[in-house]
Amino acid sequence: MSFISQTTALTATGIRGISQRLGSSFVVVIGVMTVVAVLISLLAMSQGARQMATANTRADRATVVSRGARGVGSSSLPRATVLKVFDAPGIKRTPEGQPYASAVAATGVDVLKKDGRRGTVFLAGITDGFRLTSPTIEVIEGRRIRPAVREIMVSESSRRIYRNMNIGDHITLRGGEWTIVGVYRDTGSINDSQILTDADVFMSAFNRNEYMQAMVVLESPASFARLKDALTSDPSIAVDVRTDAEMQQQNFGQLYTLLDFVAYFIGAIMASGAVFGALNALYASVDTRRREIATLRAIGFNNGPIMISVLAEALVLAIPAALVGTFLAWLFFNGDVANIQGLVFKLTVTPGLVLVSVFWALAIGLIGGSLPALRAARLPVATALRRT
Secondary structure, three states, X not given: OOHHHHHHHHHHHHHHHHHHXXXXXXXHHHHHHHHHHHHHHHXXXXXXXXXXXXXXXXXXXXXXXXXXXXXXXXXXXXXXXXXXXXXXXXXXXXXXXXXXXXXXXXXXXXXXXXXXXXXXXXXXXXXXXXXXXXXXXXXXXXXXXXXXXXXXXXXXXXXXXXXXXOOOXXXXXXXXXXXXXXXXXXXXXXXXXXXXXXXXXHHXXXXXOEEOEEEEEEOOHHHHHHHHHHHHOOOOOOEEEEEHHHHXXXXXXXXXXXXXXXXXXXXXXXXXXXXXXXXXXXXXHHHHOHHHHHHHHHOOOOHHHHHHHHHHHHHHHHHHHXXXXXXXXXXXXXXXXXXXXXXXEEOOOOHHHHHHHHHHHHHHHHHHHHHHHHHHXXXXXXXXXXXX
């Protein structure tokens, strides 16, 4: 028989025999399924954070921060600088001449979650142009905030997670009461992690004189270079200008890295356990088939097809287990809301994570099956035939 024929025959025989080794086979299946379910659940957090950061990114929008700022949190823009930004060339304007531009100042405030635990939400003071730069903010209950009044709008997510976030409720901040007057629809972006108020009221209450960032909508994506050149070459101000994508990467890149590291670190630890489980199960499989394997070798079957058949058995068990584990992660966690240090986003199981699960299953199956496959190929024929 040819190499391919031998491999096909041995692989089919090994797979048919799985039903006779259900105990050891379940060890492989459950081990791989558990590893994949945990890994994909953790990676879903990272994917959700990425989607939160990039949900509303636009090619025709730019962010201005103070020069050298590593993110919005370390940026500080004086009012005079913000006014110059609003007058810069390349910014889209309404027929009345109002620029599509807004400035934001924010701080974290302590709140209570509905389960009684303490949490943090970001109170953002916004200027009037925020409705132009962030058109996805759609009020679904109540109304928008008014200027010069301690009023707040909250997102749907904030209302679901925190106490006293319904219309008419009052939040005590800086010795005064702030009234919730509106709820806006979840946008899937960083805006869902904020509660919004008037910028001037925010500045007065929190003794701030500077904004954290200014956002502008460009006449077109090609206008970015003109805007950047005009602002960075002005000696009277010190700012950096970044696209939406650049700004989000700078703000959340470290978060992605941390979440990925945690997921793969925990996944690797669990995968090592699954590998040992696969080793034991496949060693048992080889042991129960030793007489069969020895007979096949005695009648002329080569070592290669024998090794491949054992590895194929490992993969046949591992790949379906990976798909089941991914399905369980999607069933129980996809769409769940995570809240990490005030950032609110939904866990997301993407098609790309399915490929990750299959890759890990293949790795576990191949590593776990390699030594048993080598043992099967090197099993002494005379010894195996003498044993019962």
